[in-house]
Amino acid sequence: MTEELNKKIEFQELGLKDYKDTWDYQEELFQNILNLKIKNRREATSEETPNYLLFVEHPHVYTLGKSGDISHLLINEEQLKQKGATFYKINRGGDITYHGPGQIVGYPILDLENFFSDIHKYLRLLEETIILTLKDYGISAERSKGETGVWLDVGTPFARKICAMGVRASRWVTMHGFAFNVNADLGYFDNIIPCGIEGKAVTSLNVELGVKEVPVDEVKEKLKKHFSALFEAELV
Secondary structure, X not given: OOOOOOOEEEEEEEEEOOHHHHXXXXXXXXXXXXXXXXXHHHHOOOOOOOOEEEEEEOOOEEEEOOOOOHHHEOOOHHHHHHOOOEEEEXXXXXXXXXXXXXXXXXXXEOEHHHOOOOHHHHHHHXXXXXXXXXXXXXXXXXXXXXXXEEEEOOOOOOOEEEEEXXXXXXXXXXXXXEEEEOOOOHHHHHHEOHHHOOOOEEOOHHHHHOOOOOOHHXXXXXXXXXXXXXXXXXXX
């Protein structure tokens, strides 16, 4: 028997939530999908595998990917405490990044076999979701060759990153995702070498638009619209 393809994605708005608590929750959803896929193959059943998209904001936190370099964190434990920030070494790809209030973090936990079996395509569609959202605000964004994420003014001395990405996948099930700076406090990026890339700046949507604050809920709706269209999925 073949597994049924489920193109529905359950959307969950988690609000402001501790990084570790959210990571544990991701792991739970991720493992449940994996277990179901293993069961389907072992028992020749075709129970539908679920998909999720989580939106969350985290309190100030730095995370280091499994291939990252700890020297890219430029402050010590005491300085982290002074800044009200935490640090975790985690199991996604990529180097070091920052999460904090004013940043939309998206965690798609998908069984990609419901959509397509191609991690490269998956990453490009995540980037395209951000690129199209920025286009809605009149901002031209693009990819930078060899550097995952979304950038502005690539190839110029003013190149700057507006969205970082790092994912984990096993048996075509994904977790982790993207961090889109909307109203982010960019000062926190001064404490790291973002994504391990030296000499390039970081920016935020409100800075690019020259406003104090962009309505976050409005941005989330645009992200959801483009994400569901690109994945040819229904958000429920």
